[in-house]
Structure formats: structure tokens, C-alpha cells
Amino acid sequence: MRTLLLIVLSLTAMAVAGLTGCTRGEQQASTKLQVVTTLFPLFDFARIIAGERAEVTMLLPPGMEPHSFEPKPNDIIRISKSGLFIYTSRYMEPWAETILKGTDRRSLRVVDAGQGVSYLKGSAEVGHDHAGHGDHGTDDHAAGMDPHIWLDFSNAVVIVNNILTGFVAADPANAPLYRDNAAALNARLADLDRRYREGLSSCASRTFLHGGHYTFGYLARRYGLEYRSLSGISSESEPSAAKMAAMVRQIRSSGVRYLFAEELLSPRLTETLAGEAGVEVLKLHGAHNLGKDDVQRGIGFIELMEQNLANLQKGLACRSK
Amino acid sequence: MPVEIVATEGLGCSYREGCVLEDISFTVTAGDYVGIVGPNGSGKSTLVQALLGLVPVSSGAARLFGSRCDGFNQWGRVGYLPQSLHLLNPVFPATVAEVVGLGLLSLKSFPRRFTRHDRNTVDALLEELGIYDIRTKLIGELSGGQQQRVLLARAMVNEPELLILDEPTAALDPETRQRFYQMIADINRTRGVTVLLVTHDTGVIGQHASKMLYLDKRMLFYGSFEDFCHSPEMSSLFGEHSQHLMCHRH
């Protein structure tokens, strides 16, 4: 009898705790729009558009490569409780569509931030460029598409506008504020684009060599750089000895003095190539995610891109104006 | 004064599924040839494994050459032939000579390397046991009888003072079995090696052993073969007829 009483009591306590927890959560939710994003650029843009009027969070834990991410039950609850979910594509976040299948699409607004962007194939791999393997992407689009669309700043503007549309639909009351914030952000992106165009206009080298996976294709294309990476888009693939040697030959023949590596990832292969060819390594940020320290410092997308520009100008020996 | 080789006092072993041995006390002196007999599951193998420290002792004590079994380290004085059927991995890539050589490890200290002299010792023993011709064969390729002789050679190669043999004839045909027992008897007689031999063929061992130890979880008999044949307890256990058959010397 006593145990029964104990059980009943504890159950009641739990229920009360649960109810008060819920009401508190709802109070918060009712005042602010909850927005969940997948990748860092989406998070940063949404954060700027939201200002003080919405709560924006990012799913990826700091430092993690998007492909190695696996959503936890909590993440799925967070998404289904949010008013707005923003992602880019199945190329970058294959797990996003699986999560969405399990949520109620009537209450949740989903934004495909990459809508309207023309995706490019990533095919500037070393050793693949002259050998007639160029058409390997045609049979399987998903495998060959480059998902790093935000690295072309005109695409970044499209992404900002897509996110804005989502915000306006989800929270019409604050629409004017969101529009103002987005316009300001787009202006900063346009300015960034202008600085890139100017900063990279008079460089000694136009060859942009990257000792890792294909990442910076959009950026290189926009500013007329010739981009070559050690391996293709898939982060699981491993280079062959022949590709390594081809990269070394390319570094030597192009006469560059710096080889680029991507932040967050292990620079082992890049360092090997650089050591072999007698050049130095410079880091660029792919911006899909941030390291823990950068998150704490509150670094934004535009600042990352400014760092990238400085390193690109150093690596390509550009005259700064 | 006979030299004590093996002694137990109230030895008990209870491992895995409950109690296996209870209150075993006996003494084996130098030059004895003790046949350890008893029905299946009576704890014969457990007894010799306890003597060698391979299974834990739960009560009482056992001594080898006067020192307690749990701290025993004069392994050069002991040779052991285990129940072979549990032993051999059929794909183990060791030759007969390599397996027999392992018996010499007990005479060595770190680092245990073999010398030319050791190889000659092994070859000589293989010759003596009539298995020199198969010394380069893999242990897994041999017949049961050949494997048994190889393992006996391994047990004898360090010239032990005490030879413990656990069901050594299980894989042998009757004729080879007879020769094998003869060989052990010779070793016991000519070299003065003390022998403990576990077997379930009571009749055959009786012809060779100087002492019998009859075991069925407890020790039911320990003494000379003559006494074993005239023991009333044994005749009530086996029946007069069986006892007579066992004790009849060919």
C-alpha cells in the first residue's frame, strides 16, 4: 500500500513538473518565432534577418563535418517544435529529408534555401580534367553536384531572399523588420563581392590549388580563378598515389607558392603535398560549420570570407589596393 | 625413507558446475606408477589439473616435490600429457619437432632460446619413440596415435622426474594401446620416473601400475593393485565377476 502511494505521488510530481515545463516553454515560443537551421551560412543569415524577433539555432555541433552528422532525438523534437526549418539540399544534408518525413509538415514551415540556385557539377579534380572523365556526373546528379553554393556571393543573396520569404510567411507581423535586416545583409554581401572582385583582379597567379576535397568551385568560378582540388566532392573518397603525384606536378608546373587546405579538417594530405612540392599551406574556410572557439567568439559568415580573401590574396600574390 | 613426490591433504575442487572433488588425501613416492581410475565425470582429470595448478583448489592442499602447487615453479621436473582431444587446433602450423621442443621451455630461463644441443635432444627422443620420420610434418596432419606419441615426447623431452598422463590412450587402437602402456612401464622401470596415469580402462592399467587410485568425486580406494583386487569395497562396487576379470593378469 505504501509503495503504491509512493508511485502515485511520484507520478503526480512528474506530471506537474512536466506541465509547468510545457507552459513555460509555450510562453517562450509564443513570444518568439523558433527557427532551426542546418549549416552555418544559413544560421548566420537567419540570425541577422531575425534580429531580436526570433530565436535561431543550428543543428550541427561545432567542428563537425556535415556528412558525419547524425541527428539526435532531441534535434528532431527541436525541429518539429520550431516554426521554421531551413536547410539547403540533399547533397549537403542527406539526413534533413529523413527528419522531415517524420515531422508534421502542416505546422512546420520548411525553407529550401538553395531554391533557384543553379547547382554546378564539381569536376575540377586533379587528373580528371584532361582525361575524358569529365562526363562522370551525368548519370548520377546527386553524386556529382557541388553543394557549397554559398561560396558564390550571388547565390548567398538568393539564399538570404529565400530565408526572408520563409520568415515573412512564418511571422508576418514582423515582416518589415525582417525585410530591412535582409536588405542590409544583402548590401554587405554585395560589398563583399565587390571587394573580392577588386582584391582578386590583379594577382600574379590565377591558379588556385587545394589539397583536399572539392569545395571552392563556386568561389573560383565567380572570380575567374582556375581551381583544382586533390579529390572530388565526396568526403569519403581517398586519393590514389597517382593523383597525389599529379597534384605535385601541377603545383610545380604552375609555379604557385601556396597550397590551400580547408579549416576544420585534418591537413595531413595537404601538408604532405606542400612538403613534396616545396610550397606552404594556407587555410581557407568552407563555412559549412564553425569550430568551437569561433562559435564562442561569435564570428560571422562575412568575417570568415574576409579572412579567406586575405589568405587568397597572399596565396595568389595579389596586389592589394 | 621414500621420497614424497606428490601429496594431497583433504583436497577439494569446486569449479564451474558445483563440487567436483572432495576430501582427497594421498601420497605418491618416487618410483611409483599410479593408475588413477574411475567412471566418467568422476573428477580424474580435474585431480591432475589441480595438482598442476591448472584449476583452482577450493579446500585442502596439494604439494608437488614438497612445495605447494599454487606457488610451484620447478616445472623442469614435471612432464604433462593432457587429454589430447581437447588440445589440438587442426590447422595449427607447428611441426612435430617444434611441438616437442616446447617441452624444453621448462628448463630455460628468459629469454628462452633453443640451441643446437636442444635440437639434438629432440631428435634423439623422436628417434627413440619411433617418430623421427614425421618430425617435419604438421601436428594437425597426424593420426591420433601419432599425435599421442608426439605429445608424450613433448612431456618427456625435459627428462622429468614426474610424468602425468591424462587419458593417453583414448585415440589409440588396442594393439598400439598395449605397446604404449609397455613403453610407459619401461620408462617407469628403467629411468625411475614417477608416473600418474589417468585412464578408464581399469583392467589394462592394473597390469602395469604399482598403485591404484579409484575416484568417484571422493577417493574410494588408494593402494597396491593386489589390495585393489582383494578389496571387499571394490568387489561390491564392481561385482565379483568384473573384479576378477580386471585383476586377471594375462
Added chain:
Amino acid sequence: MNILEILSYGFIQRALLAGTLIAVLCSVLGVFLVLRRLSLIGDGLAHVTFGSTAIALAFKLYSAASLLVSLPVVLLASLGILKLTEKARLSGDAAIGIVSAVGISAGIMLASVGGGYNVDLLSYLFGNILSITYEEVLIAAGLFCVVMLLLGLFFNDLLAITFNEGLARVSGVRTNLINAVLVMLTALSVVLAMKLVGIMLISSLLILPAVSALQLARSFKACIALAALQGCCSVVAGIFVSFLTNLPTSATIVMLNLLFFGASCGLRRLLGAKSSS
């Protein structure tokens, strides 16, 4: 592309040097591990390394410094596998399975509790045979010397416990010590070699050369020698084949080992048919 040109690349020279050293030591260890039914210990300890690297990254210890955490943790895990097989009377595969599952889940828990890192954990976990540095060649050589020296000193004891543990004890071999030496040498090799050449190569080099050698060997010493030979040949041939065919190097080496295994099985049948007829 001629051989001299291939050899002119420093990363190829280092891959050949460190690769063959690691291949030989893995193949030799593998013979003992496969016969002791601990074939998957390489994979198991790799998972523990993952967990311990997660701890190291949480303390901001990268690459070489992360060994300060992983090495002791993995050595303890290897002894844990041994204790599980002895005390809990588990078979080797179950003991390895437990330790490996605990290792990987501890890593995943730490990764989510710690609130992320400054780098991508997985990309720091595995090395690549093509990106071995000069210092790492020295590490590989040191590891090779230590493992080979200890295997040499304890060779007969190892052979004895691998043949039969009970018999080994009655021959005066300190079986607990020798077992511990075997698994700790394996742990040391897995932790260091994983950083150098990646786990896929380590776990396949611990198994495939040993099982091929078991098909053909006519003595234990021959078995060790054959395994070492296959490990060594597969790495050298794998690097050249990867160069000529543009295939990933580690995967090529694993496939060559599989090819050698197939050939050994075929050869054994052929020899068996000849000797029985």
C-alpha cells in the same frame, strides 16, 4: 611512368618505408592473434582509439599530443579484453565486441556532451599511407624495432601459449604475462599505426597475411615468414598498382592481400591434390 620516376616522390618513399615496416609487424602479430582467436582485436582497439581521441580533442590535444590520452586508454582496453576472456569466460570475439562498442559509444557521448570541437573528429582519427611525414617514418621504425625485439625475446613463450595455454603453464611459461605482452604490443601498434596508415589497412594486415600463411606454411617459423612476406609485398605492390591504375592506395593494398589469400587457398588445394594422388 617508370619506376624511378615513381620513386622520386618523397611521399612514395616514405609510404614504402613506413608501410612495409608496419605491414611486417602487423602480419607477424596477426599470426598469433588469429591463432588465439583474437583476429578482430585491431578493429576493437580502433574503436577505443576513437573514444580516447574524442577525450583528447576535448582537451585540445591534436595529432601527436592526442597519443598522451589514447595510448594509456587503449593499452588498458587491450588488457580489459584479456581479462574478459579469462575471468568472465567469454570468447575472444564477444570480449572484443564489448570493449569496441563501449569505446565507440563513449566517443559519441563525449562528442555530444562536450558541445563540439574546433575540428572534425573523424578527419583527425585516421592517417593515410600517402601522407606519412619524415618523423612518422622514424616512429614506424621505432615501433617496428620494439615490437620485433619483444616478439623475438618471447617467441617460444608466445608459440607455447598459442599452441596450448595449459601446456605452456606446465612448461613454466608465465601465461598471464605473455598474454599481456601480446595484446599490449597489438594495442601499441594499432594506436600508432592507425595515425599513420588508417584503420582499414591495420585491421586487414592483422588478418589476411596470417590466414594466407596458415594455408601454406609447413612450420610455425615458415608461417611467420610467409605472413611477413605477404604483408610486405602487398604494400609495395599496392603502392605501385595504385600509382598505375589511379585507385585509392589503402584499398588497393587490402584487395591485393585478398588476392594473395585466394592464391594461397588455390595453391594449397593444388598441393593437396598432388600429395594425395
